Every structure is written in C-alpha cells, then in structure tokens.
Amino acid sequence: xxxxxxxxxxxxxxxxxxxxxxxxxxxxxxxxxxxxxxxxxxxxxxxxxxxxxxxxxxxxxxxxxxxxxxxxxxxxxxxxxxxxxxxxxxxxxxxxxxxxxxxxxxxxxxxxxxxxxxxxxxxxxxxxxxxxxxxxxxxxxxxxxxxxxxxxxxxxxxxxxxxxxxxxxxxxxxxxxxxxxxxxxxxxxxxxxxxxxxxxxxxxxxxxxxxxxxxxxxxxxxxxxxxxxxxxxxxxxxxxxxxxxxxxxxxxxxxxxxxxxxxxxxxxxxxxxxxxxxxxxxxxxxxxxxxxxxxxxxxxxxxxxxxxxxxxxxxxxxxxxxxxxxxxxxxxxxxxxxxxxxxxxxxxxxxxxxxxxxxxxxxxxxxxxxxxxxxxxxxxxxxxxxxxxxxxxxxxxxxxxxxxxxxxxxxxxxxxxxxxxxxxxxxxxxxxx
Amino acid sequence: xxxxxxxxxxxxxxxxxxxxxxxxxxxxxxxxxxxxxxxxxxxxxxxxxxxxxxxxxxxxxxxxxxxxxxxxxxxxxxxxxxxxxxxxxxxxxxxxxxxxxxxxxxxxxxxxxxxxxxxxxxxxxxxxxxxxxxxxxxxxxxxxxxxxxxxxxxxxxxxxxxxxxxxxxxxxxxxxxxxxxxxxxxxx
Numbered sequence: 001x002x003x004x005x006x007x008x009x010x011x012x013x014x015x016x017x018x019x020x021x022x023x024x025x026x027x028x029x030x031x032x033x034x035x036x037x038x039x040x041x042x043x044x045x046x047x048x049x050x051x052x053x054x055x056x057x058x059x060x061x062x063x064x065x066x067x068x069x070x071x072x073x074x075x076x077x078x079x080x081x082x083x084x085x086x087x088x089x090x091x092x093x094x095x096x097x098x099x100x101x102x103x104x105x106x107x108x109x110x111x112x113x114x115x116x117x118x119x120x121x122x123x124x125x126x127x128x129x130x131x132x133x134x135x136x137x138x139x140x141x142x143x144x145x146x147x148x149x150x151x152x153x154x155x156x157x158x159x160x161x162x163x164x165x166x167x168x169x170x171x172x173x174x175x176x177x178x179x180x181x182x183x184x185x186x187x188x189x190x191x192x193x194x195x196x197x198x199x200x201x202x203x204x205x206x207x208x209x210x211x212x213x214x215x216x217x218x219x220x221x222x223x224x225x226x227x228x229x230x231x232x233x234x235x236x237x238x239x240x241x242x243x244x245x246x247x248x249x250x251x252x253x254x255x256x257x258x259x260x261x262x263x264x265x266x267x268x269x270x271x272x273x274x275x276x277x278x279x280x281x282x283x284x285x286x287x288x289x290x291x292x293x294x295x296x297x298x299x300x301x302x303x304x305x306x307x308x309x310x311x312x313x314x315x316x317x318x319x320x321x322x323x324x325x326x327x328x329x330x331x332x333x334x335x336x337x338x339x340x341x342x343x344x345x346x347x348x349x350x351x352x353x354x355x356x357x358x359x360x361x362x363x364x365x366x367x368x369x370x371x372x373x374x375x376x377x378x379x380x381x382x383x384x385x386x387x388x389x390x391x392x393x394x395x396x397x398x399x400x401x402x403x404x405x406x407x408x409x410x411x412x413x414x415x416x417x418x419x420x421x422x423x424x425x426x427x428x429x430x431x432x433x
Numbered sequence: 434x435x436x437x438x439x440x441x442x443x444x445x446x447x448x449x450x451x452x453x454x455x456x457x458x459x460x461x462x463x464x465x466x467x468x469x470x471x472x473x474x475x476x477x478x479x480x481x482x483x484x485x486x487x488x489x490x491x492x493x494x495x496x497x498x499x500x501x502x503x504x505x506x507x508x509x510x511x512x513x514x515x516x517x518x519x520x521x522x523x524x525x526x527x528x529x530x531x532x533x534x535x536x537x538x539x540x541x542x543x544x545x546x547x548x549x550x551x552x553x554x555x556x557x558x559x560x561x562x563x564x565x566x567x568x569x570x571x572x573x574x575x576x577x578x579x580x581x582x583x584x585x586x587x588x589x590x591x592x593x594x595x596x597x598x599x600x601x602x603x604x605x606x607x608x609x610x611x612x613x614x615x616x617x618x619x620x621x
Binding site for chain 2: 010011014016017018019020021022023025026027029031032033034036037038039040042043044045046047048049050051092093095112113114116147148149150151
C-alpha cells in the first residue's frame with residue numbers, strides 16, 4: 001500500500017487566511033468585528049482536529065471476479081467484487097475507486113463509492129463491467145481517499161491490487177454452415193471423400209478379408225451368398241484451413257468500436273469454432289502491428305490459442321499481402337483452404353489473391369463491406385451518394401474479378417449475421433461445382 | 434438532485450440577503466449579497482474554486498459591512514449565527530459537489546444517500562462545538578473588558594500581545610497538522 005501525505009484542502013487554507021486577515025484588519029482598523037473572524041476560524045480548526053485522518057490505515061483489500069477464468073466475451077458482463085476488512089480504527093469517510101482502463105465500461109453498480117468502516121468491519125462492493133472491443137486489459141490499482149466532514153484534510157492511498165482480464169471476440173453460432181476445403185488430407189474429418197475409408201456412410205460390399213472387424217461383416221449378405229462379406233464405408237476426411245485476418249491500419253474503416261477490423265476478428269473467431277468442430281486443422285495468420293501466426297492444429301487448446309492471438313491483435317503495420325503469401329508458401333501446408341478476411345480497401349490485394357488461386361490454393365474471401373460501416377457511422381448530411389456509388393462500382397469490379405479467377409467471394413454487411421450470406425455463397429459455389 | 438441544488442441555492446441567497454439587510458446602513462452593506470450570489474453561481478456551475486472564493490469574500494465583506502457596530506452580546510450573537518450558518522452551508526455545498534463528481538448516476542448500493550445523511554451530522558458535530566467555543570471566548574472577553582478604562586499604550590500592547598498569541602496558536606495548529614502522518618510508505 002502506498003500512503004500519500006495528508007493534504008490540507010482549500011477550506012483549510014481559507015480558514016487560516018481568515019485568522020490572519022482578522023488579526024491584520026482588526027489591528028489596522030481597530031474594530032473588534034474583524035477579530036471575531038479570527039476566533040471563529042481558530043475554534044473551527046481546533047474542533048476539526050478531532051477528525052484528522054488516521055496516521056496509519058490498516059485495511060485489507062482484495063479484488064475478485066465471479067468467474068474462475070478472467071475471460072469475457074465482447075459486450076458480456078463480468079462481475080467484480082472488492083472485499084475490504086478494516087483492521088484499524090473507525091473510518092467515517094472512505095472514498096474507494098477502482099481504476100479501470102478507458103475502454104472498460106461499468107454496466108451495473110459503481111466502481112467509485114463512499115463507505116464508512118467500523119473497527120474490524122468487513123464489507124464488499126460489487127459492480128459489473130463490459131468491454132466493447134477485444135484485448136487484454138488490466139484493472140487497478142485501487143485508490144482510497146480519506147476526507148474529514150469539513151473536507152479540511154484528505155489522505156490518499158493506492159493499493160497495488162491488479163487483475164488482468166481478456167476480452168475475447170464475439171462469436172456467431174453458425175450451425176448450418178458446411179464450409180469444407182476442396183483438398184482433403186488423410187486424417188479423419190467430416191468431408192465425404194467419395195472413396196473407401198474410415199467413416200460412417202455405407203459405400204459398398206466386398207469379400208471378407210482377414211483383419212476385417214467382426215462388426216463390419218454384413219450378416220444378411222453373408223447368409224444370402226454363403227460367403228463372408230464386409231461392409232465398406234465412405235471415407236470422411238478433413239483438410240487444412242488457414243484464416244488470414246487483415247489488420248492493415250490504413251485499410252480500416254469505422255470507429256473504435258465499430259470497424260472493419262473488429263468485424264474481421266469476430267468472423268475469424270466464429271469460423272475457427274465452426275471449422276474446428278468439423279475436425280479440420282485450422283491455422284491463423286494475423287497481419288497488423290505484428291505478423292502473428294498459428295500453425296494448423298485441432299482441438300480445444302488450439303481454439304484457445306487462436307482466440308488468444310485474435311484477442312491481442314492490434315491494427316497497424318505495413319506488411320502487405322506479399323509477406324503473407326511468402327509465409328503461406330514457406331511454412332504452411334500446400335493446397336490448404338485460405339479464408340482471407342479483409343475489407344479489401346487496398347486494391348493491390350486482389351492481385352495477390354488471384355496469384356494464390358493460381359497456385360492451387362482454395363481461396364475464400366470474406367469481406368466486411370466498408371461502405372456499409374461508413375454509411376452507418378456518418379450523418380445523413382455528411383454522406384454523399386455519388387461517392388458511395390463510385391466506391392461501390394470500384395468494389396464490385398474487384399470482387400467480380402476475384403470471382404472470375406476462382407476466389408469464392410463473400411461480400412458481407414457487418415450489421416447482419418454472416419451465416420445467411422455465407423450459406424448463400426456456398427450454395428452458389430456447389431451449384432457451379 | 435435538482436431539488437437539492439435549488440434549496441441550497443435558495444438558502445444561501447436568503448442567508449446572504451439577511452446578512453445584507455440586517456447590517457447597518459453603509460456603503461458596504463450589499464457586498465455580502467452580491468458576492469454571495471457569485472458563490473451560488475459557483476455552486477450551480479459545480480466549481481469548487483468559485484464557491485470557496487465566493488464564500489471567503491462574502492464573509493470578509495460581511496465583517497466590513499458590520500465593522501462599525503457596537504460590541505454588544507446581541508451583535509456578537511448575530512455575527513456568530515450568520516458566520517456559522519454560511520460556513521455550514523459552504524461545507525455542505527462542497528460535499529454535494531464532491532459527491533456529484535464521484536458518481537454521475539444514483540445507485541442504491543453506492544452508499545451515497547447514507548453518506549449524505551451522516552455528513553450533515555458530522556458537519557454539525559464539528560461546527561457546534563466550534564461555535565460554542567467561540568461564544569465562550571467572546572463572553573469571557575466581553576465581560577472581562579467591561580468598565581475598563583485603559584490608556585492608549587496599554588490598549589495597543591494588549592492588542593499586539595493577543596494578536597501574537599493568536600498567530601502562535603495558529604502556527605502550532607498548522608505544525609501539528611503538518612507532522613500528522615506525512616511519511617509516505619511503500620510496500621507492506
């Protein structure tokens with residue numbers, strides 16, 4: 001605990017000034033009235049000495065959150081409790097303030113309160129916090145301030161009680177989405193491979209061979225042909241999917257809370273959940289202030305790893321897509337599905353995406369529409385329809401070009417859920433073959 | 434909250450108005466009313482500096498307005514009541530501003546309503562003993578100086594001696610307060 005010096009506030013200074021002024025003016029003008037001011041002020045100071053701050057505070061303070069982990073999703077509430085125990089004398093006025101980072105909002109209760117603590121009293125204050133953006137945040141320190149009733153003296157203390165919380169991206173539940181890479185690998189998954197393998201769908205019957213499992217024997221067919229026959233199943237495989245999130249600072253459109261990068265992070269979080277539950281190996285490349293990547297993997301721990309990378313993701317940098325292309329070619333498995341999530345505000349990106357398509361990558365572009373975000377945040381009088389039409393035409397041209405070169409393009413309005421748009425595009429793609 | 438602001442402002446204006454109208458006729462008579470209005474504005478603007486300075490000069494101007502009145506028990510009582518009335522309102526108004534700075538919205542669990550109630554008691558608990566202390570002092574001074582015919586030199590000497598005593602007491606209080614818990618501590 002850091003205890004600051006006892007400060008004398010302005011009323012204290014003014015009372016002392018009254019004493020001095022009373023004596024000076026009383027002597028100068030030879031009037032008893034001025035001396036009254038001196039006597040009043042002096043008697044107030046004498047009476048106020050009783051409520052001086054304690055020389056030493058002995059308070060145990062502890063901050064707790066109701067959840068075991070300190071993870072919270074964007075806009076979700078987390079209850080924080082500050083527990084206090086006064087081991088010293090009675091404190092009549094104690095102002096307590098939990099210092100929160102600027103972006104953290106108090107949604108319920110209050111992080112700044114005034115309490116009265118009796119000797120040995122235990123008390124707690126609770127409040128709920130929420131955060132509109134992803135990131136790692138540190139709560140604390142806790143500030144305490146003692147004041148007397150007349151506010152003549154105050155004493156401040158700082159308690160180094162800190163807590164880290166991680167605000168994870170919002171995920172959209174996408175139950176109906178069946179997004180699968182065109183090229184599958186050997187490991188078990190949910191993509192029908194149109195060849196014999198390990199799976200659950202019946203494929204054909206063949207003669208029994210030593211080593212076949214008893215449960216695979218087709219007993220009806222065996223009885224009919226007097227020869228042991230075994231069921232064969234359609235192999236279900238999975239593939240590699242790499243999520244690439246574009247956080248290039250100059251390409252971001254929108255406000256702090258509502259922008260194309262936040263939308264991209266939410267999409268990446270939702271898709272990683274969907275793809276991992278479909279038993280695909282999922283990798284991640286985030287290009288922002290730093291270029292971070294997660295090698296494809298599966299399982300819950302891998303999902304946590306992806307979420308952690310998305311959480312600490314910050315916009316910035318000037319990496320460009322060429323750097324990502326190099327990374328993909330050097331370190332990531334070939335013939336992976338690449339889901340590139342970008343507002344595509346940098347026109348050069350389209351050329352790199354076309355180039356990736358040429359190199360047998362299965363490229364999907366999910367593009368949060370920057371024009372829709374811009375329209376949402378701008379006032380009616382600031383918005384120019386002609387400019388929008390021009391930008392729209394330019395964007396449509398780039399997206400058409402990407403379609404024609406084999407990129408599956410999902411032009412998405414971030415205000416709407418992604419699932420219906422993505423489903424529509426996937427249906428269209430499968431129809432086209 | 435608005436009702437509270439209105440009633441405090443109204444009470445302050447009434448008090449400074451009474452101070453002005455109950456003062457004897459002089460050039461400075463309406464000074465407390467005008468300067469008091471400034472402190473009311475400061476209170477409504479939630480500016481502690483304007484409020485504090487306004488109150489400081491209101492009380493000084495009041496002493497200027499009544500500086501020529503005769504030293505009678507009634508007059509002492511009147512000055513004491515006005516002085517402590519204004520001081521009481523000043524401390525309460527300051528508390529209200531500080532609380533409004535702390536929490537922007539009312540929350541049943543932030544303990545502010547309890548604190549507001551107890552703060553009035555605490556202000557009165559400090560101001561009443563102070564008032565009593567000064568009244569006792571006045572009564573002693575007033576009755577001990579009755580029918581005393583002092584020559585100019587003795588009177589001057591007594592005034593200088595008393596002033597020095599007041600300064601000494603003030604300085605000792607400041608010294609006591611300054612030495613109170615002024616060591617900063619790290620760790621533990």
